[in-house]
Amino acid sequence: xxxxxxxxxxxxxxxxxxxEVNACLMGPLKVKNMQLVQIGKNTRLxxxxxxxxxxxxxxxxxACYMDFLNKKNIKFSKxxxxxxxxxxxxxxxxxxxxxxHAFSGRVICPSQATRxxxxxxxxxxxxxxxxxxQSEDAGEINRTMVFKNFNRTDxxxxxxxxxxxxxxxxxxxAFSYFDLGNGHDVNLIFDMRKSINTLVVNxxxxxxxxxx
Numbered sequence: 463x464x465x466x467x468x469x470x471x472x473x474x475x476x477x478x479x480x481x482e483v484n485a486c487l488m489g490p491l492k493v494k495n496m497q498l499v500q501i502g503k504n505t506r507l508x509x510x511x512x513x514x515x516x517x518x519x520x521x522x523x524x525a526c527y528m529d530f531l532n533k534k535n536i537k538f539s540k541x542x543x544x545x546x547x548x549x550x551x552x553x554x555x556x557x558x559x560x561x562x563h564a565f566s567g568r569v570i571c572p573s574q575a576t577r578x579x580x581x582x583x584x585x586x587x588x589x590x591x592x593x594x595x596q597s598e599d600a601g602e603i604n605r606t607m608v609f610k611n612f613n614r615t616d617x618x619x620x621x622x623x624x625x626x627x628x629x630x631x632x633x634x635x636a637f638s639y640f641d642l643g644n645g646h647d648v649n650l651i652f653d654m655r656k657s658i659n660t661l662v663v664n665x666x667x668x669x670x671x672x673x674x
Contacts, residue, residue, distance in 0.1 A: 486513055486553050486571035493530055495520040498569070502597030502604075504577035509594060511575040517555070518566035524557070527565070543567075580605040580665050583642065585623060588663070603667045612661035617652045624648060 487496060501514040519527060524545075531538050537548040545555040551572040558567040580596060580603050582588070591607035598604075621638050625631045628640040628648075638650040645668035652661045 486515060486550065486569045487517065490534055491531075491536070491547065491549060491553070493519060493522045493527060495522070501568075502599040504575040504596075504598040504603075505573065506575065506577070506579060506596040507570065507594070509579065511573040511577075513569075513571050513573045513575075514597075515569040516566075517569050518564065520564050523563055524560050524565040577603070580667055582648070582663070582665055583624075583627070585627065586620070586648075588620075591663075601668065605665045607663045607665075609661040609663070611658055612652065614652075614654060614657045614659070617650075617654070617661060621650065624650075 487498060496517060496519045499516040501516065505512050505514050507514070522530065528538065528540075531547070539546050539548075543557045545557060545567075547553040547555070553569060553571040556568040556570070557565060559565060577596075577598060579594075588607070588609060592610050593608040594605070595607075596603065596605040621633055624638075624640045624642075625633065627642070629643045630641045632639040635654040636651065638652075640648045640650075642648060647664075647666040647668075649664040649666070650661065651664075653659045
């Protein structure tokens with residue numbers, strides 16, 4: 463159980479199948495042998511609906527791609543590991559790997575997704591997260607929030623509060639799992655050895671067919 467839930471908290475979710483449907487880099491923005499892997503669906507980043515893809519350009523380097531965009535008179539800019547394309551409402555490429563023959567990374571662009579945010583129970587009172595990511599995949603909706611500089615005393619009070627209202631729970635020094643019932647789970651990651659640390663909160667809703 464714990465191992466399966468940790469899986470969902472590592473970089474917020476792994477990926478679905480290769481896709482080219484409604485992708486950010488389709489048509490005039492896509493070069494030959496550029497592959498896209500969608501990250502979930504109905505995705506929201508910091509409250510805004512977005513599309514997210516892992517991408518790899520296998521036979522065109524970043525310099526090659528910039529030349530490709532220039533020839534099409536498509537505006538772009540680069541700052542560090544971020545590459546911005548001023549098309550389709552704005553497309554951001556977060557570059558992971560760049561060499562003389564290929565490049566890869568993550569693509570983020572606006573979406574028309576209408577899935578609302580998966581709310582935490584009203585008794586869980588937390589401030590605005592520094593990062594808020596939600597995605598739907600394989601019959602589950604996952605919302606993961608990151609809170610920086612969280613106090614250990616507040617964390618202990620939070621776990622006790624959720625535990626009192628849970629059907630079952632598993633609390634230890636680094637990770638806490640709570641079954642809220644009806645297919646709803648809450649997972650917390652916090653290192654109890656530190657008085658101030660980053661708190662990661664994951665709320666998961668399983669469809670009725672996947673709920674236990």
